[in-house]
Amino acid sequence: MAGFTDPPFRALCHEGGADVVVAEMVSAKAVCHRNAKTLQMLRSFPGERPVVWQIFGCDAGEMADAAAYIESLGEADGIDVNMGCPMPKITGPGAGAALLRDVDAVLRMLERIVRAVRLPVSIKMRTGWDSRCIVAPDVAQAAGAAGCAYVHVHGRTSKQLYEGKADLEVLARVKAASPVPVIGNGDVNSPEAALRMFRETGCDGVGIARGALGNPWIFSRIKSYFRTGHIDPEPTWQEKVAGAARHFRRALEFYSGDEHCYRGLKGHLVKYFTGHPGAAQLRKRIGTVNSNQEMARLIDEAASEDRGALAA
């Protein structure tokens, strides 16, 4: 998830039971131009392997060169091609989900990327451009033919953005058509939803995005459910606050105490602080935090016994 899936969060997801984590998408063009900000995004954190790096773009040569450069850094376990981003600034030039409008071009691009690297190559796509253009089963076949290792499919069209529900019926069709493993994605935010994704689509794995925000435990809760048939209780308030504190510490560590670290944390911390009296008040206060010290104090307060005062 762009803006969220940075190294500290990826490491926490691994600790929370994720088998593989995917980094925020980076522009292939920017990688090829060795853009400093983009290269910063290619750093990783001990403890977050395996990690897959995701690139976006529409020029096959640039995509292949970017993949090869990322491989040369030695910190990637896979290269994923973004074919799902619906944002106009990405689709306008023809990248992201816009690639789904030309399956033959997708095949040629993927063949070129696969030839450029030894790492496994995968794609992350929407079901299609819009409801009249559901091409994910065809694209999965093209990906298999090009030598991709797996396909990851969000069960909505690009035009849908995040409206409605993920279409499990289309995901089942992708699974039936695909010569390579399929990861089903969309609306998996609980152990029961993960089971439904597996049962109704026959997919080989599930991808979780929003459901992991403020909730990196979701992966182990799903695995435990599949192992035992019992759903572990939701994390308690104290566990959530401890999770938020851990996330903050991880971020300070990774960004070497950057004085603006708290800024990137706001979107995450509001997700930890849910489901308890006073949580809404805390979330509001997170928005007004202006320093790392203030953020640390707020987390300490949340951890204190005095929940009544916070709720006031």
Ligand SMILES: Cc1cc2nc3c(=O)[nH]c(=O)nc-3n(C[C@H](O)[C@H](O)[C@H](O)COP(=O)(O)O)c2cc1C
């Ligand atoms: C804020 C945000 C950023 C996202 N960034 C990316 C991205 O960089 N690459 C990608 O493949 N998908 C991205 N996605 C899509 C998610 O990976 C996922 O497909 C979508 O949210 C549906 O899954 P979910 O219901 O588990 O959230 C993003 C989603 C959100 C909400």
